[in-house]
Amino acid sequence: MNVVVIGGGAAGAIAALVAKKRGADVTLIRKDKEFFVKCSSPYVISGDVEYERAVKSDSMLTSNGIRLIIDEVTDIDTEKKIVRASGIDFFYNKLIIATGAYPFVPPMSVSGSVFTLRDGEDVKKIMDAAKSAKNIAVVGGGAIGIEVASELKKMGKSVMIVELLDHLMERVYDGEFCEKIERTLSENGIEIHTSTKVERIENSNVVTDKGTFEADMVVLSIGVRSEVELAKKTGLNVDRGIVVNDKMETSLRDIYAAGDCAQYVSIIDGKPVPSQIATTAVIEGKVAATNATGGNMSLNGLTNPIASEVFGTPIGRVGFNELDCKRAGIEYIKGYAKSLNKYDSEKDAKPIEVKLLFEKKSKVIIGAEMMGANIAERIDLISLAIQKKTTLGELALMNYCAHPKLTPLPFMEPIVMAAENALESLS
Amino acid sequence: MNVVVIGGGAAGAIAALVAKKRGADVTLIRKDKEFFVKCSSPYVISGDVEYERAVKSDSMLTSNGIRLIIDEVTDIDTEKKIVRASGIDFFYNKLIIATGAYPFVPPMSVSGSVFTLRDGEDVKKIMDAAKSAKNIAVVGGGAIGIEVASELKKMGKSVMIVELLDHLMERVYDGEFCEKIERTLSENGIEIHTSTKVERIENSNVVTDKGTFEADMVVLSIGVRSEVELAKKTGLNVDRGIVVNDKMETSLRDIYAAGDCAQYVSIIDGKPVPSQIATTAVIEGKVAATNATGGNMSLNGLTNPIASEVFGTPIGRVGFNELDCKRAGIEYIKGYAKSLNKYDSEKDAKPIEVKLLFEKKSKVIIGAEMMGANIAERIDLISLAIQKKTTLGELALMNYCAHPKLTPLPFMEPIVMAAENALESLS
Numbered sequence: 001m002n003v004v005v006i007g008g009g010a011a012g013a014i015a016a017l018v019a020k021k022r023g024a025d026v027t028l029i030r031k032d033k034e035f036f037v038k039c040s041s042p043y044v045i046s047g048d049v050e051y052e053r054a055v056k057s058d059s060m061l062t063s064n065g066i067r068l069i070i071d072e073v074t075d076i077d078t079e080k081k082i083v084r085a086s087g088i089d090f091f092y093n094k095l096i097i098a099t100g101a102y103p104f105v106p107p108m109s110v111s112g113s114v115f116t117l118r119d120g121e122d123v124k125k126i127m128d129a130a131k132s133a134k135n136i137a138v139v140g141g142g143a144i145g146i147e148v149a150s151e152l153k154k155m156g157k158s159v160m161i162v163e164l165l166d167h168l169m170e171r172v173y174d175g176e177f178c179e180k181i182e183r184t185l186s187e188n189g190i191e192i193h194t195s196t197k198v199e200r201i202e203n204s205n206v207v208t209d210k211g212t213f214e215a216d217m218v219v220l221s222i223g224v225r226s227e228v229e230l231a232k233k234t235g236l237n238v239d240r241g242i243v244v245n246d247k248m249e250t251s252l253r254d255i256y257a258a259g260d261c262a263q264y265v266s267i268i269d270g271k272p273v274p275s276q277i278a279t280t281a282v283i284e285g286k287v288a289a290t291n292a293t294g295g296n297m298s299l300n301g302l303t304n305p306i307a308s309e310v311f312g313t314p315i316g317r318v319g320f321n322e323l324d325c326k327r328a329g330i331e332y333i334k335g336y337a338k339s340l341n342k343y344d345s346e347k348d349a350k351p352i353e354v355k356l357l358f359e360k361k362s363k364v365i366i367g368a369e370m371m372g373a374n375i376a377e378r379i380d381l382i383s384l385a386i387q388k389k390t391t392l393g394e395l396a397l398m399n400y401c402a403h404p405k406l407t408p409l410p411f412m413e414p415i416v417m418a419a420e421n422a423l424e425s426l427s
Numbered sequence: 428m429n430v431v432v433i434g435g436g437a438a439g440a441i442a443a444l445v446a447k448k449r450g451a452d453v454t455l456i457r458k459d460k461e462f463f464v465k466c467s468s469p470y471v472i473s474g475d476v477e478y479e480r481a482v483k484s485d486s487m488l489t490s491n492g493i494r495l496i497i498d499e500v501t502d503i504d505t506e507k508k509i510v511r512a513s514g515i516d517f518f519y520n521k522l523i524i525a526t527g528a529y530p531f532v533p534p535m536s537v538s539g540s541v542f543t544l545r546d547g548e549d550v551k552k553i554m555d556a557a558k559s560a561k562n563i564a565v566v567g568g569g570a571i572g573i574e575v576a577s578e579l580k581k582m583g584k585s586v587m588i589v590e591l592l593d594h595l596m597e598r599v600y601d602g603e604f605c606e607k608i609e610r611t612l613s614e615n616g617i618e619i620h621t622s623t624k625v626e627r628i629e630n631s632n633v634v635t636d637k638g639t640f641e642a643d644m645v646v647l648s649i650g651v652r653s654e655v656e657l658a659k660k661t662g663l664n665v666d667r668g669i670v671v672n673d674k675m676e677t678s679l680r681d682i683y684a685a686g687d688c689a690q691y692v693s694i695i696d697g698k699p700v701p702s703q704i705a706t707t708a709v710i711e712g713k714v715a716a717t718n719a720t721g722g723n724m725s726l727n728g729l730t731n732p733i734a735s736e737v738f739g740t741p742i743g744r745v746g747f748n749e750l751d752c753k754r755a756g757i758e759y760i761k762g763y764a765k766s767l768n769k770y771d772s773e774k775d776a777k778p779i780e781v782k783l784l785f786e787k788k789s790k791v792i793i794g795a796e797m798m799g800a801n802i803a804e805r806i807d808l809i810s811l812a813i814q815k816k817t818t819l820g821e822l823a824l825m826n827y828c829a830h831p832k833l834t835p836l837p838f839m840e841p842i843v844m845a846a847e848n849a850l851e852s853l854s
Contacts, residue, residue, distance in 0.1 A: 053772035278837035305828040345480035376833040377804030401732040406803040410705035
């Protein structure tokens with residue numbers, strides 16, 4: 001069986017590896033010269049991680065017998081089951097589209113030293129420009145924008161973040177978490193301009209509705225859009241991404257999609273959810289490849305767990321936040337907790353803050369926001385709790401381990417404390 | 428309503444606080460002069476944690492309006508509902524017994540500088556003796572024995588561990604994990620004598636069936652036994668601990684038990700499980716106090732999650748290991764994975780190893796063993812997975828977050844990898 005994979009990011013690479021492992025003949029056609037690990041970009045820019053260490057070797061694919069073609073696919077012929085790249089045809093039995101996403105730039109006039117950030121080439125350009133830049137503006141205060149700004153600041157640059165919305169990360173976190181993030185950035189010397197609309201970039205200066213901010217370099221980090229041109233041209237059902245079902249099947253037979261280019265639904269309300277993160281790509285790639293090669297795997301909606309950093313402080317969320325609930329018309333109750341990541345007898349114990357949301361009637365957990373040390377695995381725990389429709393009562397009685405160097409005090413596990421706090425709000 | 432709590436460790440303290448919060452008049456009668464956090468003992472001994480930092484202030488109780496009595500209970504009159512201590516009677520509507528456990532010492536002749544380890548007084552004695560001791564023998568290779576030995580070694584002492592069983596921690600981990608633990612200790616200069624029966628301790632020398640090991644100080648860390656004398660005398664149903672049901676009710680009306688003195692069942696096979704750990708104490712104390720004060724909380728069996736350290740490397744387990752399965756006659760399949768705690772591009776990334784066990788027929792997760800950085804929260808995640816009867820397929824498709832500084836690479840989450848490994852063993 002011939003499996004052709006278009007795209008070589010996380011979704012494409014994993015899909016190719018899984019399909020190969022399951023016995024298929026696999027061709028991966030990739031536009032990018034190399035597999036650059038995008039989430040490492042901020043740290044490569046600052047020199048904290050060497051560029052080469054953020055590149056995954058292609059031998060990961062080729063040594064497993066995957067045919068790697070560096071080329072751009074121009075057409076898909078769904079009748080003849082052929083993928084065309086630079087005039088060469090590749091026949092497929094099953095096709096997996098993993099074309100990823102591209103950085104979004106709103107229509108505006110742009111001049112000067114202005115960069116978007118997506119692949120390794122972008123990173124190299126930014127690194128090069130940053131050498132001589134003193135004042136750098138980052139437009140867009142999402143996770144990546146914040147990390148890039150933080151890393152540039154650590155390099156000794158003057159850095160500002162310009163954000164259209166009222167808060168940085170407003171689409172990701174509830175207000176109180178956004179404010180903490182903003183405070184941390186301000187305390188570390190980053191200038192923040194929220195509720196500020198960028199009108200144009202003129203000779204690297206950021207012209208906004210609040211005035212002109214001088215800079216000698218600008219990084220645009222406004223978000224990404226699914227790369228769906230090829231899919232549209234091929235006649236696939238495309239919304240904001242390529243529409244897929246729980247098997248990662250598209251609207252056309254024998255064609256699957258996975259990763260940033262695909263649009264799947266939230267586990268909470270069954271509605272489309274933007275989940276353009278690497279782990280979603282990996283999971284969808286695995287599901288697509290398993291089903292494409294005769295297996296049977298269903299993805300029961302996405303919980304969309306994410307984690308990032310603000311000057312060394314981890315932040316993360318999973319499921320729905322309050323804004324999501326309001327938009328979806330879901331009534332909820334909430335629980336808060338503050339704790340430490342170790343026993344309070346440990347001098348290097350660091351704070352953790354947890355907020356949990358539960359659906360009001362069923363008391364089932366639907367979301368979490370966290371900030372502080374060792375929260376990433378706790379985000380995963382809540383992700384599983386959402387997947388398994390865990391109730392408030394069950395979380396409050398969850399068994400957990402304790403050790404002075406490894407966890408909070410036995411009665412200070414923040415997830416349990418937040419569940420208890422929500423429980424109290426009921427009585 | 429009068430709630431009397433006997434014992435002021437984790438179970439007793441939490442039970443008192445919860446009962447008080449729920450409106451009861453609460454008296455806590457405690458033998459110990461202070462509330463010493465036992466899991467910190469190894470680190471207090473080495474001076475890594477100051478003694479005072481491992482003592483919880485009694486104001487935690489008294490400032491909340493709990494009547495604290497430092498005294499020993501001699502009798503319980505279940506007819507008159509009276510608890511007697513030093514001739515003073517305390518009337519109860521509901522009684523919560525949380526008498527804890529005591530260090531087990533097998534019958535043998537003992538002379539010299541020999542110590543058991545349980546409370547703060549024991550710690551002080553060991554600290555004092557360790558000042559002049561050069562060669563120290565630790566008898567018993569469980570979690571605490573290993574941590575005490577490691578801390579003493581870090582202080583520059585010559586340290587040996589003498590263990591009756593074939594492996595250190597044999598009752599806790601499967602062979603391959605025990606061997607890793609032993610290797611780590613050996614590499615750090617600790618002398619290990621397994622399969623060695625201690626016959627007596629003579630002038631601080633350890634006389635065994637394999638010969639006499641010279642030492643000038645001995646720490647006995649052979650395990651603990653439930654403190655059940657008072658319960659037996661009172662006529663409660665006692666097995667290895669005070670038998671309780673899912674409400675933490677004992678066999679006698681209006682009397683509850685919680686923590687190390689109580690015996691409750693495993694969530695996996697419903698059979699009694701030794702779970703003398705602080706977090707179990709906290710959970711049971713909470714359940715007992717809630718039910719004693721008119722609430723309704725049921726504990727659905729214990730998963731018994733534990734974590735400890737071997738020279739800075741965390742180790743942990745939850746649920747059943749292979750030995751437990753064999754004893755219980757449970758057929759299982761297993762999955763292994765090795766990963767890192769961060770992206771491989773991070774220079775300080777540390778290894779993680781995960782082993783998962785699933786019940787063969789249902790494919791439901793029943794246990795995990797882990798070693799390496801950031802495993803404690805993953806142990807908790809599997810604890811919840813066990814509680815929620817999560818299957819192999821569900822774990823393999825779990826959503827999780829990824830970030831270079833905070834988690835493994837997107838396709839390297841060890842829990843998911845281990846589930847996939849088990850899945851492969853099925854095909």
